[in-house]
Amino acid sequence: MSNTNELYTTVSQMMQGGKGLLAADESDATAGKRLEIAGLPNQAGNRQDFREIMFTAPGIEEFLSGVILYDSTLRESTDKGVPFADVLAARGIVPGIKVDMGTKPLPNQPGDVYTQGLDNLDERMREYYNLGARFAKWRMVVTISENTPSDAALEVNATQLALYALICQQANIVPMVEPEVLFQGTHSIERAEEVTTRVLQILFATLKKYHVDLKGLILKSSFVLAGDQHPKQSTPEEVASATLRTFHLGVPREVGGIVFLSGGQTPKRSTENLQAIAAFGKQPWPITFSYSRALEEPVLLAWQGKMENITLAQKALLYRAKMNGLAQLGKYDAARDTDKK
Ligand code: 13P
Numbered sequence: 001m002s003n004t005n006e007l008y009t010t011v012s013q014m015m016q017g018g019k020g021l022l023a024a025d026e027s028d029a030t031a032g033k034r035l036e037i038a039g040l041p042n043q044a045g046n047r048q049d050f051r052e053i054m055f056t057a058p059g060i061e062e063f064l065s066g067v068i069l070y071d072s073t074l075r076e077s078t079d080k081g082v083p084f085a086d087v088l089a090a091r092g093i094v095p096g097i098k099v100d101m102g103t104k105p106l107p108n109q110p111g112d113v114y115t116q117g118l119d120n121l122d123e124r125m126r127e128y129y130n131l132g133a134r135f136a137k138w139r140m141v142v143t144i145s146e147n148t149p150s151d152a153a154l155e156v157n158a159t160q161l162a163l164y165a166l167i168c169q170q171a172n173i174v175p176m177v178e179p180e181v182l183f184q185g186t187h188s189i190e191r192a193e194e195v196t197t198r199v200l201q202i203l204f205a206t207l208k209k210y211h212v213d214l215k216g217l218i219l220k221s222s223f224v225l226a227g228d229q230h231p232k233q234s235t236p237e238e239v240a241s242a243t244l245r246t247f248h249l250g251v252p253r254e255v256g257g258i259v260f261l262s263g264g265q266t267p268k269r270s271t272e273n274l275q276a277i278a279a280f281g282k283q284p285w286p287i288t289f290s291y292s293r294a295l296e297e298p299v300l301l302a303w304q305g306k307m308e309n310i311t312l313a314q315k316a317l318l319y320r321a322k323m324n325g326l327a328q329l330g331k332y333d334a335a336r337d338t339d340k341k
Pocket of ligand 1 (some may be wrong): 264291292
């Protein structure tokens with residue numbers, strides 16, 4: 001039986017002012033791409049060291065309210081044998097779990113994909129709860145091109161997200177629904193706005209149809225911005241106004257919170273966009289960050305796989321989390337940010 005009080009408590013723990021989330025939920029394969037930045041091979045020991053450095057960084061609980069883990073990471077422990085989920089929970093950081101299993105091409109819809117992972121999800125969810133996870137993440141992927149996304153793709157992905165969210169809530173796990181509209185492409189910001197609005201409208205109409213409890217749910221969204229190949233890159237003010245217009249048209253007021261992915265933007269640009277959104281003032285939903293690359297890249301660059309750099313790497317995480325915590329409050333000043341990009 002789902003316990004709505006528990007879901008709402010988890011949402012409020014995750015959506016605290018001045019804090020946000022770290023998405024450390026790369027699959028084992030994707031973690032290899034991160035480790036390359038530190039010059040390390042993709043081995044289980046290196047993945048574990050990388051996560052341990054981040055999860056034990058002194059002071060991060062001041063700026064991080066949650067961390068998203070991957071299946072293998074949720075089962076891992078520190079060198080001293082303390083499960084990562086316990087390390088985080090003891091610091092007041094809510095452990096979460098990515099539960100989707102990636103995407104496959106959607107037949108007869110060239111360029112569109114659908115997400116894998118619903119089979120036995122109820123059983124996996126019970127196990128994840130017992131391992132300490134209190135929220136989960138499922139990602140649908142939207143590519144903007146002349147012919148994508150099709151309505152068929154948006155509908156099938158929304159239906160999958162609805163079923164996933166119901167299964168989460170039944171297990172007392174807060175669903176984070178993530179429709180990622182990819183930033184990679186030649187599209188304009190206007191086209192990104194039109195597509196994201198449509199994605200959100202179809203998604204929330206479907207979530208309502210399936211009676212998902214929107215107060216016990218968090219939306220993980222991309223920023224609305226021009227594609228990385230578009231000649232004119234969007235300013236933070238343009239991003240903020242397009243993104244907020246989209247949310248006001250597509251996201252019901254009762255949704256528990258909205259968090260952003262960084263999507264391949266630089267760490268600084270991701271922070272600037274969040275700051276520009278906060279500068280618009282109070283919104284119907286709490287809004288914060290849930291970055292992977294934009295928080296992890298400075299850590300990997302500082303670490304370089306060397307024992308003697310661990311403290312530096314932990315400071316790099318603390319610093320980036322602090323900058324984003326300030327941006328969540330609308331108090332970030334890019335000119336005083338000492339990270340270069
Ligand atoms: P990025 O911040 O690197 O986009 O990752 C966040 C995420 O959770 C993507 O699914």
